[in-house]
Amino acid sequence: MDIAVDSYGETRATELALFKASIEETIEWLSLFGADASGGVTRLLYDASWQEAQSTLAQRMLQLGLEVTFDEVGNLHGILKGSHSHTGAIVTGSHIDTVVHGGKFDGTYGIAAGMIAIQHLWKQYGRPKRDLHIISFCEEEGSRFPLAYWGSGYITGRYSLAQVPEAHDLMGISLLEAMTAAGFGAGTNSPKLVPEGIHAFIELHIEQGAVLEQEKQAIGLVQGIVGQKRLTFEVGGIANHAGTTPMTMRSDALAGVAEMIQEVEHRAKAYGPPLVATVGSLEIKPNLTNVIAGHVTFTLDARHANSSELAVFCEALITGFDEIALKRNLALSYKEWMDAAAVMLDSGLTQQVEVICQRNKLPYRQMFSGAGHDAQLMQSICPSTMIFVPSRAGISHSSEEYTSSEELAVGILVLKDLLYELAYHEH
């Protein structure tokens, strides 16, 4: 881009104003589908709101002049063919499914931003060399079916349509039934549209954390996605009368768990970032005011960018739990039910985004994503990266989720520049 600094600055201001107006309009428009009374959005995979939103998105992509297709599971693809299609596509995308009472930005932002960026590039620079390809993935959240990343899992071969995973929603409806009822399934549409030869995948997303906001950074360069372990612990004491059992004669399961929760917090803080560890859920029996708790079940969610460091942390923590249980005469058992390895994203793409930030004088930082994203699956088939913009107070999965239009526009600018470099400039 041989634009003199002055005129470049001017161009950038014009672009940002344009992106700001466009993203405001697009986010508001999409938030109407599945709008709920809480001020948030509920769009669950294959439900009426999700279907309506995907269909309307498809129409808008058609209006933009893209080639539009659904694949067999319901991922929506919009393609702007390049002059050198055989050199591999540049793919961007995210998802429009939400959690129950979710926000307007999680996922949706990446789709809206991708459409705006591609529209702008086409208008500005004409047909690209490589294909520009946008995907609205199915069920990233796993909020209807316990099968997060179903759409990107299908595209990357983690899941296959020949063997649809057994998954049911809370009403007992199977994934297969719901998919069929929504008009998808084997033979209904094109098979997966992104086979070999993707050149790169880029996902633009809100941070869902407060790090960028607190450090006043405009852009997060996502080096990787943390590994996660999830465990459930059972602690057994003796349920007894709260009035007649002296303090020294108790086997109070809840008091023991309280000490374990303190231990989690203490060790996680001492270990330092990017480690996070959370006890978010407890089940207490009998859970009565006047009975000492006899049995408590609690969950642990622990994450770190390095899977082996995560394992070491969890092992030491469990040893600490064992000591607490022993000291308090409590029984302790546990089960690990999730162990997702950390995924490193493509460092070359991260460097490209860094250069774009520097050129645009945007404050940025490198960081890990503490949440999972479709990008971690896409990284298994092509170089992938993620770009984060700030989330106000780090709040996500809530109607309170918010990022200003100015911040959203800056993210689109960076995405647009990266797509330009990858699809128009390189060869």
Next chain:
Amino acid sequence: MDIAVDSYGETRATELALFKASIEETIEWLSLFGADASGGVTRLLYDASWQEAQSTLAQRMLQLGLEVTFDEVGNLHGILKGSHSHTGAIVTGSHIDTVVHGGKFDGTYGIAAGMIAIQHLWKQYGRPKRDLHIISFCEEEGSRFPLAYWGSGYITGRYSLAQVPEAHDLMGISLLEAMTAAGFGAGTNSPKLVPEGIHAFIELHIEQGAVLEQEKQAIGLVQGIVGQKRLTFEVGGIANHAGTTPMTMRSDALAGVAEMIQEVEHRAKAYGPPLVATVGSLEIKPNLTNVIAGHVTFTLDARHANSSELAVFCEALITGFDEIALKRNLALSYKEWMDAAAVMLDSGLTQQVEVICQRNKLPYRQMFSGAGHDAQLMQSICPSTMIFVPSRAGISHSSEEYTSSEELAVGILVLKDLLYELAYHEH
């Protein structure tokens, strides 16, 4: 009782063998009414099992030769008229209503033991001077209606039939409806049978704690019943993503509550007996593995024999909670919904029981009852006392509740001796 030591020892052994056989039979017989699959007993006020048990008890009292009457609310009275009735009755009693899946001994023991003791005294010594009067009280537990001590409350004037308290069971049935359906209510039976002039009230009960067992004491002399406070605390933090929120940026309501629970335990242990304080119940929102808890409600149950010491302890504890909340940037509010003053029982009666224990060479200790009992209401109208026997492992309100027949027999011996002294000996 002018019995030589040798022959007294012999007599005692004979009596204990008799009481052991009788209490085994009576407890087993009563446990058939409302026997549940857990091996425990469920008899809720005015339900079929309770009605059947009260009626059958009435028949057995009749067979013993007592004058038997129900009062208007369903308390069952059995009276052995004394030769000097006007000098006031000696009343013993307890309750046969249970918690859901309760044990065979709580309450029931006091009724069974009272019948056995009165039968034995009558057979041995003939008609007493004072009336011997046994009462099976209604709804001591408050397990069907949130109105514990309804029966003794009626007798002592805390509650009146003219103004039946508004109370409903979990099915929405009112106390008045249930009472009427069971054949009780205003005008159905004698009005309260224990007006003025009760000379003393004695309640024999299992300890429901493990102190006697651990100290190898046969008898607990109950000096009083502890005061109780019950409070509910609400702690507000910020529900946020467990993966994307660094440890240092959290307002984790559950981590804060864990520290508060530790504080309760720490302060209660430091304060020392007879203070006990328990957090037995928590409600967490959203209570999900991967979301930092935004809101936690928890209860505190605190008890002490001295009401003002209890108040001081609770005030200091709440100050401690405030400091934890402040430090962690959490909102804290609370509501006290129970504040029952401690009740001192009659020290003269305690001394009489002590002398009986010494004479019978029974190991005993003075103690407070950490649980509430009908005796605390009776103390408001007459000198009252309680006698405890050990509970295995302190377990109560459970099918695991157990006291050996030998220990139960020793309690009956002490009750019998006290009833003898009060009803036959004194004047």
